[in-house]
Amino acid sequence: MEQFEDPPAEDDGTNDVGELKQFVLAHTRGQRVTDHEDVLARIRTDAEGDGSWAAEWTRSARALERDGRLLDACRHYTMARFPFVDGPARQRALDDTVRTFDQWRRGDRDIERLEVDLPTGRVVAWATGMSDGVRRPVLIVSGGIVTVKEQWASTLRAIRRLGMAGIVTEMPGVGENTLPYDRDSWRMLSHLLDHVSDRADVADSYALALSFSGHLALRCALEDSRIRAVLTAGAPIDTLFTDRRWQATLPRITVDTLAHLMGKEAGSALGELPSWALSPDQLRALTIPVRYVACDRDEIIPGTDVDLLARHVRDIEILRHDDVHGAPAHAAETQLWLIRSLLRVRRVKAPVHLVIDLLYRLARRRAAAAG
Template sequence: MTHDVAELKQFAVLHAKAQDLGAAPAVLDRIQSDDGDRPGSWVREWSREADRLRREDRLLAAAAHYNMARFPFVDGDARAGALENCVDTFARWAAPRGISRLELTVRGARVRCWARGLSARERRPVLVMCGGIVSIKEQWGPALTAITRLGLAGVVVELPGVGENPLRYDADSGQLFSAVLDEIAGRADVSACYLLAFSFSGHAALRCALADRRIRGVVTAGAPVAHFFRDREWQAGLPRITVDTLEHLTGTPVDGLASWALTEHELSSLDIPVGYAASARDEIIPAADPGLVAAHVRDAELVVHDDVHGSPGFIAPTRLWAVHTILRMRGGRPAHRAAVAAALKVARWQARTGSRRKKVVAGGQADSGRKHRETLGSDREDRRRAHPGDADPHVS
């Protein structure tokens, strides 16, 4: 498959910024085609920069550039080679930092993850992290060092069909989270699990939480809920790269996914806290979807940025908001929460002054009496349900 280069470049911006790829503009300027591994092609130019960084022993940066080379998904030998280089290079970076491979069998297939902080002797509560339909586990793996510093065990997985995950992406893909918990039950406190699931994995996380009582909270950003799957008019306006990726992963036309939609009854039955960061100008997820979360999830916190999908202008505050939200759900130590809240205020101020954009808050989308936070750095603390054992998390 050959992708439209202009669209590839457009959607690469968010992922390049999220991985702090300062050389991305220069690489993008050299790209003229998506023709395999030829000079000037998408894969060749990203890989060439990655090769240089790897020779300089800048392994994490090299892995990130290989990741961009295989973006948005593996569709041939060139991108398959880039993915292999990405995984191998990340593994070299990860090993001395205590990040190890975790493998489990799901539906008869072997699924590979990255993990840190698992221990049969000191079983910590666990945070399972997952990206969306175009981001692989190596993109999120570096977060494992921060997760364990907060007293949690961490596992990073991929949606089925993404990266090294060989499964087919379908409506039941949320079962992957339960399979991870089953696998690590002897090395983590899986009765206290939190899911940090971005984009399409947020939908899978919500569906999994309906059935798996071990999940105590879900934090997501830009997740489809119901309207994305049902609204054919909206689907007709989706970016080609999104449609191609979804159809590649699911083996189903986008307009055939209506049965994936979560119902209002299902959302209302969730008795765990849910945090959702949305983008006011999202070209992929309709505004009605975060509105459903606000209107029907009992304990919902919704924050909306004035930005496009993924809120590239608000990456730092969104990350910190996600961590702060997890800590509040968890009942993390006050010192940890205060430190993250302080950093969040700074990041929010920097995003506001740097972009001159105003954050749009979701209170007007759904007048349901649900809780919303107007500022990411607010000192107010939402009351969360207390769970046994949540008051004293382990600290590494």
């Protein structure tokens, strides 16, 4: 893992720079963010001005945009916003993330913007595979509490190659999603399916929902039979929501982000979580395939949650990594395993299945060789 200098003691920014550099790696590697080591090496503070998190990522993004590299610029603006909008600099970064993505996607007529207005706020998504009148199976894609929908740009095109329609979105409180994050947030996924039901085969829907959105997808699948499988990584199930001792060990960035999305103070937000946990009875009630990527050294999701899934979910497969949350050292392997799992639960026999299976095996060997 890359090593970066610790931030100076006088740093009085919102976030701990050391934590920012640590937890952003899963995103920079998973998205193949260019030159991320150089940018991170320049960052000394999360306050303002030169050497600050938002300023250095934004400086790099603007240079990429001037060179016409819109998607790379979008990815760097995304990093400037990470982990959540806490002031003008990160708000500008979010606005620039959406703007550059919108410019990039205009070269692809099949990527469209969805806006779903609900009583408590608006859900925004990018969609593909719905513009030609063919009703395709749906793949809903969402990341965790720090992931905006624009990070899934390359996934949109991949979904089309799989013969599916795709919706990439973000969790309540993240990016442009103005819904509050609460125990009923899972309903958002059903509302998205309702919104496209006249243009896609929503009765044959699948959720690729990572981290905290995986929890939403599992909860939604208990009520919405249109979701035929959930593929996830590092999703909380029980202990994170209910165990105060485990909560006391959570990284500050996780607690602060959760509190922000919930609209609560950090000290009180965790106290509202116990009712969000999925019980053994609920897990046993899941009749769909669940595919889960677990990390043995996960700082956020305890192994007890993975054990609960293994004991109670009827159709469960688990890929385990010797890694930290987000599996930054196993990004390619994780991505390919999830795609392969999707093809398997859909029983796809096309040549693409053989290609993905081969690529997965190669990625697994490379990860093993790297130690």
